[in-house]
Amino acid sequence: MAGGWSKDGAVQDQIDASVEDAVSLARSRLPHGESLAHCEECGGEIPQARREAVPGVRLCVACQAERDKRQGAAAGYNRRGSKDSQLR
Template sequence: MDQFDRAQEFEARYRDGAIACVLAAVPTGPGTTHCIECGEPIPEARRQAVPGCTLCVTCQAQMEETP
């Protein structure tokens, strides 16, 4: 095994660990029927597409824009 093989092995372990961390942080479950920020109903289609969501599309977009 040369240094390139070791580097590829290290990169694969690092990548797999990073993916596992992101997946562990993804919400699951039913979520909420109303946005926790503005109180507006969250459409059923969004709740099915994004399991565990707690924000409506508008509030989610605002949260993602805020640094």
């Protein structure tokens, strides 16, 4: 059911766009290439099991956990069509 100027399925389109954005962001953050033997940040050794489990790994577990904390969680909804996002 559409309302006003929106077309039928507009809400679902926003939900789909939010999911696609989240998947794209997650894929862009995946490591790629050759795994390192030593952490880029602290220089500590990266265990062989981690290098095999995560191809292209660049950080040890502790440094990766710290980086993940700093990045925080993404917004829970799509703001592209939100009136509030246009006011900022």
